[in-house]
Amino acid sequence: MNIEEYRHVYVIVEQREGILHPVSLQLLGKGREIADTTASKLIAVLVGENVSGLTKELIYHGADIVYVGESALLKHYLTENYLQAIYPVLRDHKPNIVLVGATSIGRDLAPRLAAKLNTGLTADCTRLSVTPEGSLYMTRPAFGGNLMATIICPDHRPQMSTVRPGVMHVMPRDEKRQGVVVNIPLSFDQSRLKVSVIDVKKEKVNKTKIEDAKVLVSAGRGIPKEKLESLETLAQELKGSVSASRAVVDAGLLDASRQVGQTGKTVRPDVYFALGISGAIQHVAGMEESKLIIAVNKDKTAPIFGVADLGFVGDATKLVPAIIDEIRRQKGQ
Template sequence: MYKDVFVFIEQRDNLLSKVGIELLGKARELADERKQYVVAVLVGEKVQNYCDTLIKHGADKVVVVEDPILKEYMTEPYTKAVYHIIETYKPEIMLFGATSIGRDLAPRLAARVHTGLTADCTKLEIDPETGLLMMTRPAFGGNLMATILCENHRPQMATVRPGVMESMAKDEKRTGEIFIEEMTFSQEDVNVEIEEVIKTESKKKDITEARILVSAGRGIGGPEGLKPLESFAQVIDAEVSSSRAVVDSDWIAKDRQVGQTGKTVRPEVYFAIGISGAVQHLAGMEESDLIIAVNKDEKAPIFDVADLGIVGDLNEIVPKLTELMEKELAIKEDIE
């Protein structure tokens, strides 16, 4: 009997990734509809201390596998651990973040379990008639959406990009159960040798975590064109992101890229500055709460998704906006 909605909780260096918490929020909705439990799957070296956090964010149970071998992500030991959990607990649904870890682990697992897997879902719903998980994802570079079912195999597995689902507010009153799975790992489970781990964290915040994004497109004209956007971002405490064109031209680092081949973001405000808005870009940002676009081409597709569209010259508007914003915020501080 397959039951319950399981979520793989990603952690790196014993720090939880936000996507795991977001998936717990979604899992909570799905499980309530199925009248089932939400189970968080926590795998790592020393991670038990997070059980409480996971429960307060929606989990009813936490299943933990701890071993020194699980410190850094490696495909085989992680597959072995989660496979063991799937075989032991038989989930009806299992969700993973569509990260460079989730998109390596989930397909390997789905093949081992012999079940279906749907990648990069943007919407997950329960079909009220059949109780099946309806997994909706973009296809053809975001030109089309497809709803996928996995009817006869369990668990129904899906990956979801960070930033797509909303996490549940922390509920201090929630309680849950913790299960520690005893597993033994040996050197035979390690079929790759990690010679070096090189961290590339910049001081900048990950764009998926930013409340406000000021995003640059080809229209900024060159690497110099970023400076006014950076000044504006600094004034309103935002991060700078970009379209693919800006990354491909080497004007900004790859980790700033929004879109199908970059990151999916849903900030409170997304400024699209000089971005025309190819479908691949829109796929990564159209869930933003407020979209403000500035572009000199009135036919740019970005205006189709913008809440506020300004047809005009960004080289004039952005510095003016920065100036007015500084004044505005200074007045506000005076009042406070």
């Protein structure tokens, strides 16, 4: 393999029913930074049915070139269909770097692409950096989250990574940005398309996703079951949502979709209340980028105080009702 032949940064864009997944714009933000550092181009690969309307948005968010492939066979994500659409683009254009979102789709697709391209894949990265020569340093939690490992791929190309949603920054949308849109000539080996979608049944989700909330009131093991309701009230008063540490989710007190951390969601709200949460590294990995972290813990040596902007040593179950009263008083209720 002549590594010199491999150039540019590719982002595999994810869309569902024509709506871009936020991680795609986050990857374009990071990809733009990498492309500028390595004096290369940022290329988005977008496939689906009737998706060409999204190409402008990708250019406004950093892409120089968008490869777009449209087919009724790409209406829903299906591993083999998407593989057949995307793999030839990567095989033929020889990217130096390929970034994929660490979503359920990306986690399915990226390893298959890597295997077909005969290269490695660093899954679930939380940090990426690059040398001007184009060597990618891919950092992810390892050994149960107890240390951060930085992984390189020196002998193979492309250097591939899946990146957790919510970690990278979206670059400001710029409608003046210009780019090129190229259609991918698709040809499917129908004999290998063994799965089709017969029906889609959507789960009803009533609450805001914690990744989208501006304020999160997060419960840890220090909050007993009967006190969780007061956290819901505080979240409502602040137009936010309730989230939790894994201890609370494992105890069956809140749904797994509310879990913050390495094996949960990465969040970046304006305000994050950590109530009765010790601040284990696996939890902190999912919330440390929050703009304002307010921690309440009985134990003044709790590691959460190491990342908190405001720390209160005390009983959270007593402080929460007092905060609710104060908010209501200020609202004049």
